[in-house]
Amino acid sequence: MSQTFINGKIFIGTSETDFANGMVVDDQQRIKWIGNDPTPEGDVIDLHGQTVLPGLIDCHTHPKYIADALHGVACTPPNVNSIKEMQTALRHSPAYGQGPDTWIEGWGFDETKLAEHRSPNRDDLDAVSTDQPIFIYRSDCHSSVGNSKALELAGINENTPDPVGGKIERDANGRPTGFMREVAASQLLIRAKSAQSYDNDVQNMVNSSRHYLQNGIVAIGEMMGRMKPYTTLKLYQDSVKRGFKPKASIYYVFDEIDPQKGLQPSGDAQLRVAGIKVFMDGSISGETANNSVSYPSGKMGVSLTSPEKLRRAVKMARDNKLQLAVHAMGDQAIQTVIDVIKDLDPWLPEMPSVRIEHASLMNDHMFDQIAHSKMKYALVTQPIFFFAEDESYRNYLNAEQFKLIYRVKTMLNSQAMLGLSSDAPCTPWAEPDSPFYSIYAAVTRKAANGDLVNPEEAITVPQAVLGYTRDGAKIGGFDDNGTLEVGKAADFVILNKDIFTVDHEDLQNVRVKETWMNGQPVYQAK
Known part of the structure; x- marks a missing residue:
């Protein structure tokens, strides 16, 4: 049966300013119509002025x-x-x-x-x-x-x-x-x-489904696909059979892929093998990100992938029409990625062929190289890192480096596509994958300790929301999601506050009241 939603503040997600007050979902669980003052069809659901977003996408996480x-x-x-x-x-x-x-x-x-x-x-x-x-x-x-x-x-x-x-x-x-x-x-x-217990791993995944839906997350990028002791695809397939609901794209760690067999894209809108993951370096808070200058302790970061090895990963991704997702936090690691890839032709027509994950420390020269590159890049970054780890970054980076961390506004205005994500649970914060802490950090540039972090890199609330919806979906290949356009899946969230009008300090208190997938409520807050 069709459903008509009325009296809402619905963020369509096609731009920063596109809103509607109603939408119609057809009996195939897709958006049939969206706009203002719909003609009712089927069940009528009054949103009572509540704010609705497209279902959120965490395109870099570790489920x-x-x-x-x-x-x-x-x-x-x-x-x-x-x-x-x-x-x-x-x-x-x-x-x-x-x-x-x-x-x-x-x-x-x-x-x-x-x-x-x-x-x-x-x-x-x-x-x-x-x-x-x-x-x-x-x-x-x-x-x-x-x-x-x-x-x-x-x-x-x-x-x-x-x-x-x-x-x-x-x-x-x-x-x-x-x-x-x-x-x-x-x-x-x-x-x-x-x-020791594969069945426990499956059950833990099934149990985590509610956690994602509670955060309004309907699709995830699994950035640590493994071949051992079992394939990550099998873990997800068995978890979906037992009730795991979020859609997922899997990126397999390059080192675990048999070079003789390679890796083939496979799957459907619910679950698919999407790409290859390469680690260039470690983390800034662990003093292992590969920076061009040493840490105050005298330590140098680690280089985990040579240019030649990165070229092999590029070839495998290109030959198999897969995305290449490259973990690079330090400026030296990021520069190596750009040097190896910038003159290559993109191989994926509808989405960025190469994703630079984290992109923590980028200077103007890097953005200029990206602007003049043949390659289609995405920069997938995590504002929650400077929110939760401000002390580590100040301890381990000099003042010049610190001015270059998580340049979200510069990324947004660059020739690369910007995606916001969590990398959860990889940060010292009790709610590491709450999109609203990330949005708060991106908009206010405030850390949890109250420190103001390079405020000139702040973006607007609609821009941050697009990083978790439209652009996150494009980067992650979730073609049915990201916007509430006609023909897209009826996956959306209803918020407890109007994220577009609340005081910016209150953004971190925004929560999801309801999450809907395929036109049906799959989570409702108590």
């Missing part, structure tokens, strides 16, 4: 990590500010005391925010339990820490070599401390954890 985090312990401020408080929080985990086959999990610690000013180690976690394995993501989700039981299950000891692109931290005697630096090292623990 598997989110699924783990939701049943894990948030090791973030304001509740956890020391290793002692972290130990207490872990003892209050529902997994605590559930036996040796149950992992205790946590996420979000940043050693610069802990009273001890260091990362936890295996001995700190062993004080919580030596019988149960414990695994905690650092805030950047690149590095992690495990207790002795977790190391044992992963087969990590004094004789275990460092994986390519990662480091097993060790003490002066060569004993692993439990800290696993960068993604390749963290994966040693993650594989041990995932191999």
Whole structure:
């Protein structure tokens, strides 16, 4: 049966200023008509002046990590500010005391925010339990820490070599401390954890569905597709069968793709293999982003992918008509991406062929190169990083570098397409993938500590909303979403406040009242 929505403030999403007060959804769950003062068809739903947005798109996130985090312990401020408080929080985990086959999990610690000013180690976690394995993501989700039981299950000891692109931290005697630096090292623990219970991983994904819908997110870009110990596509397929609702595009980590087999695009509007993910460097808060100058400690960032390896990834993406998504935070990492790719012809006609993920530290020369490049780029960035990690950025970057972080307005006005996203749960904030904190940060340029971060890079509320709707959908290949135009899927959200008129300080308090997919309510706030 058709449905007619009346008396709303409906942001169509086709531009910053396109609004309507009504729309008609047909019996195929698509937008049949949108405009002002509709002629009623079928059921009539009065919106009573509420604000409606197209369903939100988080085009760079880590749903598997989110699924783990939701049943894990948030090791973030304001509740956890020391290793002692972290130990207490872990003892209050529902997994605590559930036996040796149950992992205790946590996420979000940043050693610069802990009273001890260091990362936890295996001995700190062993004080919580030596019988149960414990695994905690650092805030950047690149590095992690495990207790002795977790190391044992992963087969990590004094004789275990460092994986390519990662480091097993060790003490002066060569004993692993439990800290696993960068993604390749963290994966040693993650594989041990995932191999133990595939069914638990599926159930965690299913349970996370409500979390996305509660945030108004109807489509996600899974940016950490894996081939081991099982394929991420299989995890999603089984999760969808059991009730996982958000649409998903999967980007497989290049290092895990068999070069002889390559990777083929596949799937449909609900679930598809969309691209290849390459890591150029680490994170600024972890002092591993590849910058052109050293950190105050004297450390240099890490270079995880050479220009030649990046060219191989480009060839695989081009040959298979896949997007290439390149993690690059440091200015040297970003410059390497531009140098390798700028003179290549795009290979995808309807969307950016290359996505630079994070694009944390960009100078004017880079934007000029992008403007004169053959390549069609997207810049997918995360304002919540400077919102939640302001102290780390000020500690680890000099004043000149700090002026270049997350230049959202410059990105918007560049020749690249801008997408806003969360990279959740990879930041030390208790609600890492709330679109409204990101929008607040993009519009006000204020950090959680009240610091004002390069206010000249602020954008407007409609521009920020487009980064989570129209442009996020174009970048992520969600052709049915992003706008509420005729023919698109009837996926939309109803907000508790008018995001376009509230005081900017109140943007972080905007929440979703209802999320609709295919013309049906799939989430309603209590």
